Amino acid sequence: MKGNWDMTARIYRPAKTAMQSGKAKCQDWVLEFEPEKPRSIDPIMGYTSSGDMNSQIRMSFDTREQAVAYASRNGLTYRVIEPKESKRRRVAYSDNFRFDRRQPWTH
Numbered sequence: 001m002k003g004n005w006d007m008t009a010r011i012y013r014p015a016k017t018a019m020q021s022g023k024a025k026c027q028d029w030v031l032e033f034e035p036e037k038p039r040s041i042d043p044i045m046g047y048t049s050s051g052d053m054n055s056q057i058r059m060s061f062d063t064r065e066q067a068v069a070y071a072s073r074n075g076l077t078y079r080v081i082e083p084k085e086s087k088r089r090r091v092a093y094s095d096n097f098r099f100d101r102r103q104p105w106t107h
Contacts, residue, residue: 007033008034008076009031009032009071009076009078010034010079011029011031011068012029012083015083015084029061029063030058031059031070031071031078033054035050035055036054038050
């Protein structure tokens with residue numbers, strides 16, 4: 001599968017969805033190709049379609065280095081998108097009842 005493709009691959013770690021509370025399925029790195037042309041809308045049915053077959057390719061890797069090694073081994077141009085780590089503020093239940101609370105506690 002060696003070749004000099006003009007397509008660019010994206011390597012990133014997906015963010016968790018709004019329906020997730022944990023970080024399951026967010027630890028793998030994903031390699032997928034950027035679209036060559038925009039999607040088109042079917043005027044009769046309203047379906048969104050694309051003639052780009054490479055948009056269906058989505059590969060998962062355990063580490064970023066494995067994904068980069070795969071792309072460079074196969075001659076793909078790639079772009080690594082670093083994940084944005086969320087800043088979690090530690091909150092204790094007892095903070096609701098502190099005497100120096102900024103907002104008054106109400107029912």
